[in-house]
Amino acid sequence: MRIVLIEDAMLIEKEQDVVPFRNRVKEYAVKIGMSVVNQTKLITAASELVRNMLKYAGGGKTKMEVISEGRNSGIRLVFEDNGPGIKDIAQAMKEGFSTGQSLGVGLPGAKRLVNEFEIKSSPGEGTVVSIIKWKNG
Amino acid sequence: MDRIPILRMGNFLLVTIQIDLYDRLAINLETDLVNMVNKTQAKGVLIDISALSIVDSFMGRILGNIGDMARIMDAETVVVGMQPAVAITLVELGLELKGVHTALNVVKGMELLRLKIKDLDTGEEEDEEEEEIATNEDSTD
Numbered sequence: 001m002r003i004v005l006i007e008d009a010m011l012i013e014k015e016q017d018v019v020p021f022r023n024r025v026k027e028y029a030v031k032i033g034m035s036v037v038n039q040t041k042l043i044t045a046a047s048e049l050v051r052n053m054l055k056y057a058g059g060g061k062t063k064m065e066v067i068s069e070g071r072n073s074g075i076r077l078v079f080e081d082n083g084p085g086i087k088d089i090a091q092a093m094k095e096g097f098s099t100g101q102s103l104g105v106g107l108p109g110a111k112r113l114v115n116e117f118e119i120k121s122s123p124g125e126g127t128v129v130s131i132i133k134w135k136n137g
Numbered sequence: 138m139d140r141i142p143i144l145r146m147g148n149f150l151l152v153t154i155q156i157d158l159y160d161r162l163a164i165n166l167e168t169d170l171v172n173m174v175n176k177t178q179a180k181g182v183l184i185d186i187s188a189l190s191i192v193d194s195f196m197g198r199i200l201g202n203i204g205d206m207a208r209i210m211d212a213e214t215v216v217v218g219m220q221p222a223v224a225i226t227l228v229e230l231g232l233e234l235k236g237v238h239t240a241l242n243v244v245k246g247m248e249l250l251r252l253k254i255k256d257l258d259t260g261e262e263e264d265e266e267e268e269e270i271a272t273n274e275d276s277t278d
């Protein structure tokens with residue numbers, strides 16, 4: 001069973017919110033004793049997703065959770081926006097696909113860096129991405 | 138603080154990034170460095186990122202841009218001190234730092250820059266010089 005131990009949230013409205021958000025995520029990762037490599041992977045994935053939210057949806061809400069399942073603990077992050085949404089998720093998840101003249105590494109890269117990755121989006125409905133990084137895993 | 142200081146050392150420009158950068162700061166650094174290379178005709182740029190705890194695609198792009206633009210103006214760029222966890226993460230993210238060289242630390246970075254610049258400067262003489270070094274090494278053995 002998955003239990004939520006701590007719940008926190010942060011609004012992302014401007015570029016200056018990115019670093020404080022990353023720092024908050026880091027605090028929780030340190031709190032559960034996550035290794036530096038896993039911390040770095042989690043925070044980098046979070047940074048990509050929060051940037052997408054700013055760039056394509058003009059901002060949104062983030063939720064941070066410290067979760068535990070059996071003996072394992074982890075961090076769950078949710079990124080929710082009310083932006084234009086994504087028409088073709090499979091295409092957006094492809095390496096190198098970008099509608100923003102960018103490298104298109106954000107989504108596929110973030111997925112590789114975490115243990116669980118879920119994206120829900122449809123045009124006009126906004127986008128929700130949730131990720132989990134386990135302390136051991 | 139909205140600017141990162143750039144130090145000039147002879148032919149080189151030196152930048153130490155001491156905090157995780159806000160985007161604006163990173164973009165300013167890119168512009169400032171390019172302007173400085175142009176103004177000082179520097180031949181090498183050394184960027185110490187040992188204090189950076191993460192490099193995401195945005196920061197990676199800034200570093201790449203600096204390298205590309207410096208090269209257009211005939212200068213080489215070396216990024217030094219990347220934390221191991223950052224290097225591992227960058228590979229998994231799928232981001233290559235194109236346009237810049239990397240080195241373990243400032244000292245190694247400087248060595249690399251000197252080497253690169255000599256390569257560019259000497260052209261034909263390069264071979265002779267290498268031979269000379271080789272001969273010297275032989276004689277000391």
Ligand SMILES: Nc1ncnc2c1ncn2[C@@H]1O[C@H](COP(=O)(O)OP(=O)(O)OP(=O)(O)O)[C@@H](O)[C@H]1O
Pocket residue numbers: 048052053056057081083084085086092093097098099100101102103104105106107108127194195
């Ligand atoms: N929150 C979002 N809302 C709407 N569209 C999005 C959102 N996030 C991603 N997208 C779409 O998915 C595409 C791929 O995103 P991804 O992060 O992989 O690449 P990118 O942001 O274009 O480039 P990079 O992340 O390399 O700078 C984007 O170009 C955009 O069209």
Ligand SMILES: [Mg+2]
Pocket residue numbers: 048051052105106107
């Ligand atoms: Mg992106």
